[in-house]
Structure formats: structure tokens, C-alpha cells
Amino acid sequence: MIKSTDTYVIGHINPDTDAIASAMGYAWLLRERDNASVIAARAGHLNPQTTWVLEQLEMEPPQYLPDASPRFAEIAHRYDTATPDAPLRDVWAIASITGGVAPVVNPDGTPYGLITVISLFNFLKEKVGAHTRNEETRIKDIMDIPCAEACDTAVPQFQAKTRIRDVLSRILYEERSEFWVVDEDGRYQGVCRQRDALNPPRLNIIMVDHNEPAQALGALNEANLIEILDHHRLGNPPTNAPIRFTVDIVGSTCTLVCEHIAEAGLSAPPPLAGLLLAGLLSDTLILTSPTTTPRDHKAAERLRRWAFVGGAPLAGETVQSFGEKLLQAGAGLSSRTPDEIVSADVKLYEAGGLKFGVGQVEVTSLNELAEHQQALMQGLIHLRDSKGLDFMVLMVTDVVRKTSRLLLTDRLPQLDQLPYPPLEDGTLRAEGVVSRKKQLLPTILGALSG
Numbered sequence: 001m002i003k004s005t006d007t008y009v010i011g012h013i014n015p016d017t018d019a020i021a022s023a024m025g026y027a028w029l030l031r032e033r034d035n036a037s038v039i040a041a042r043a044g045h046l047n048p049q050t051t052w053v054l055e056q057l058e059m060e061p062p063q064y065l066p067d068a069s070p071r072f073a074e075i076a077h078r079y080d081t082a083t084p085d086a087p088l089r090d091v092w093a094i095a096s097i098t099g100g101v102a103p104v105v106n107p108d109g110t111p112y113g114l115i116t117v118i119s120l121f122n123f124l125k126e127k128v129g130a131h132t133r134n135e136e137t138r139i140k141d142i143m144d145i146p147c148a149e150a151c152d153t154a155v156p157q158f159q160a161k162t163r164i165r166d167v168l169s170r171i172l173y174e175e176r177s178e179f180w181v182v183d184e185d186g187r188y189q190g191v192c193r194q195r196d197a198l199n200p201p202r203l204n205i206i207m208v209d210h211n212e213p214a215q216a217l218g219a220l221n222e223a224n225l226i227e228i229l230d231h232h233r234l235g236n237p238p239t240n241a242p243i244r245f246t247v248d249i250v251g252s253t254c255t256l257v258c259e260h261i262a263e264a265g266l267s268a269p270p271p272l273a274g275l276l277l278a279g280l281l282s283d284t285l286i287l288t289s290p291t292t293t294p295r296d297h298k299a300a301e302r303l304r305r306w307a308f309v310g311g312a313p314l315a316g317e318t319v320q321s322f323g324e325k326l327l328q329a330g331a332g333l334s335s336r337t338p339d340e341i342v343s344a345d346v347k348l349y350e351a352g353g354l355k356f357g358v359g360q361v362e363v364t365s366l367n368e369l370a371e372h373q374q375a376l377m378q379g380l381i382h383l384r385d386s387k388g389l390d391f392m393v394l395m396v397t398d399v400v401r402k403t404s405r406l407l408l409t410d411r412l413p414q415l416d417q418l419p420y421p422p423l424e425d426g427t428l429r430a431e432g433v434v435s436r437k438k439q440l441l442p443t444i445l446g447a448l449s450g
């Protein structure tokens with residue numbers, strides 16, 4: 001259950017291993033060091049590499065949080081309930097405590113009706129009459145009547161997981177000011193008040209491994225952004241208050257998390273250390289990508305020491321052996337559909353008046369490209385059209401030979417000056433290019449602005 005009193009550490013959409021691992025690692029550090037109520041989350045589905053590594057380490061994936069818009073669960077008050085045959089005095093007691101509302105719930109858990117100030121007034125009006133001709137009716141007798149008779153049975157119901165803003169206009173135009181909150185089976189979860197729906201509590205969000213709203217979970221502007229920990233180019237949203245902001249030139253966000261853990265005088269438990277090492281080795285292609293810095297080597301050394309101890313899931317591995325299995329687990333064009341491959345690790349950008357996406361897929365040999373090239377191009381065109389982009393690029397990266405080939409949906413004149421020679425099969429040869437953020441993206445941005 002998503003709760004606004006918690007803080008969520010979350011990586012980018014289309015999460016890769018660094019995004020998942022850094023969120024889990026940083027959430028752990030904040031709990032361990034600060035005793036904070038912090039939970040790791042993910043903004044999308046796991047890729048095959050991350051799935052593989054979590055299985056190896058016997059770890060659960062973080063909680064799925066596709067958007068930050070507050071939901072009814074956030075504002076549901078779980079008031080005490082009565083059954084429809086209970087005497088009115090029972091619900092009167094509840095309503096006296098809650099400020100005029102009492103839920104009447106069927107024995108199967110579904111709502112029967114709400115006792116509200118208005119429903120009570122209407123009920124008394126009926127019993128006593130407009131001209132108090134029944135004024136001798138005693139309160140004691142009224143209190144013996146089953147509460148079902150005093151209920152409003154037409155109160156709208158909202159599911160706990162429904163976003164409040166999606167039905168806000170309905171709530172605003174409704175005469176009533178209290179509503180049911182129910183679960184997926186229509187069972188009582190609580191009562192919400194109109195005033196709470198107008199000003200719901202915001203989720204606290206810490207962004208890791210990204211800082212651009214376009215790469216973030218949905219409705220980021222409906223959350224409190226409280227911190228950013230990242231290693232990408234800047235494109236961060238404005239905030240109302242100062243926030244802790246760390247963007248540094250290292251090969252992975254897991255490197256930054258590892259440094260913070262060490263600075264706190266702590267050591268990550270072996271499975272978490274293995275996961276952080278996986279994020280680091282995945283982003284740096286086992287410390288060979290041009291994004292790799294001495295700090296990444298130092299972090300890998302530290303994580304290796306924590307992760308490969310006797311009795312741990314990765315006992316007996318080396319950085320190289322673990323890294324190779326990891327890259328192998330995410331690689332290949334055969335195990336997924338072309339649509340899955342092109343959308344699994346895609347990032348969207350805007351520059352020079354053009355919207356575009358850059359996807360990346362890893363292979364252990366470029367020989368397998370020819371067989372899948374046409375299908376991948378179809379997948380890229382689908383994605384371009386469904387996202388309303390001007391063009392799509394797919395980086396097919398050979399993680400063994402550390403080089404890439406590029407598939408480009410559109411031969412725009414601006415892209416003619418890219419320094420990658422076209423080959424006979426229509427792909428571009430990007431010799432030695434393995435990093436989207438440090439090599440390919442700056443080159444494309446340069447071409448579009450030039």
C-alpha cells in the first residue's frame with residue numbers, strides 16, 4: 001500500500017539495473033542510517049537482466065509506483081462500523097466521535113449506507129414531522145430503531161487505488177461531503193471527506209539515476225520532490241524549497257550510493273552489495289565504458305568485498321565472472337519481441353525543435369543483428385508513431401567488443417553530420433561507442449543544435 005507518510009526512492013521509467021539497484025540501496029541506507037521510513041520503488045517493469053540478478057540474490061523487486069498522483073487510499077478514514085440491523089444508538093455513538101459520519105456495512109463487508117448529518121436530519125424529520133406533531137416521541141424509542149432506516153444508501157463509492165484527481169469534479173459537484181472508499185471487490189476500506197480530496201497529502205519522492213521529469217514516474221508535479229541522486233545531464237524540474245541535490249560524473253548511481261554507505265561507516269548486506277555491484281557493472285560494461293572513473297573502480301572493490309563473502313549468494317564469484325554473467329543475462333535479440341526490445345530501455349529527449357528517443361539493447365555479438373534488423377526497425381517505427389516522435393535511434397551495443405551499430409528510423413538532414421559511417425545494410429557504424437549518455441546523446445544533441 002502506498003502511503004504519503006513514507007518516502008519513495010525511485011529510478012527512471014524503463015528501469016535498468018542501475019535504476020533499480022540504486023533505489024534499493026539508497027532506501028536501505030536512509031532506513032539504516034537515519035531510521036527514516038523510506039521505501040524503494042520502481043517506475044516500470046523489470047528488464048531481463050535485473051530480473052536475473054534479483055533471482056540470483058533472492059531479493060524481491062521494489063514496489064511498482066507508476067505515478068505519484070494521490071489516491072483514495074491516502075485519504076480514507078477507517079471509521080468504526082455498524083451492521084444495518086444495529087440500533088441507531090450504536091451509530092450515534094460512532095458519529096459523535098467522527099464528527100457526524102458513521103459507516104453502516106453489510107456482514108459481507110460491502111457498504112450498506114452512510115449515516116451523515118443530513119441523513120440523520122431527514123430521518124428525524126420523517127419521525128417527528130415538520131410541525132413536531134409527534135413531539136412526544138421519546139429519544140430512547142428513536143434510538144432503538146435499526147440504523148438502516150437512517151442511512152443514505154446512495155453515496156458514491158470510489159476504489160482505494162483510483163486517483164483522486166480523476167474524479168475530483170464529480171466530488172466537487174456532489175451535494176454530499178462524505179464518500180465510500182472500497183477495495184477492488186467493493187468492500188469497505190474507509191470513508192473520505194470532500195475537504196481531504198481537495199487537498200490530499202503528497203508523496204515524498206527521491207529521484208535516483210535520473211533528474212528529468214520526462215524520464216520520471218507520472219504526475220511528479222503532484223509529489224514533494226525532496227532529493228536527487230544522479231549521474232546524468234541536467235534537466236531537473238524546479239522546486240519550491242531547497243532540496244539535497246547530488247549529480248556527479250561517475251559511471252553509475254550505485255557508485256554514489258556505495259560511497260554514501262561507506263561514508264556512514266556502514267557496509268551493505270551481501271545480497272544488496274551484489275545488487276549495487278550489478279548496477280555498477282551493468283552501467284559501466286564491467287568498468288570498461290568511457291564513463292568509468294577511478295571512483296567506480298574503488299566502489300567496485302568495496303562492493304566486491306561485501307558481496308562475495310562466504311555463505312553469500314555470490315560467494316566464489318569475481319568481478320569479471322559475475323559481470324560477464326550479468327551482461328549475458330541482459331543481452332540478445334532472440335528472447336524478446338522487437339517491440340519489447342526497442343521499448344525496454346528507451347529515453348525520450350527534445351532538442352532543436354525535434355522530439356526523439358534513443359533506445360539501447362545489448363548483444364554479445366553483432367552477428368545476430370542481421371536476422372532481427374527488419375523486425376527491430378518495425379518496432380522502432382511503431383514506438384516513434386505511438387509516442388509522437390520525429391525519429392527513433394536504437395543503439396545495438398556489442399558488450400564483448402565494446403562497439404555499437406545504430407538503427408535510425410528517419411534520415412533527417414540534421415542527422416547527416418553524425419560522425420558514424422553508414423553501412424550497406426542501412427545501419428550506422430558507431431565504432432567504440434557504448435555509452436548513450438556520454439557518447440551518443442551529446443553527439444546527437446550537437447548535430448541537432450548545429
Ligand SMILES: [Mn+2]
Pocket residue numbers: 018019209231251252253283
Ligand atoms: Mn545509471
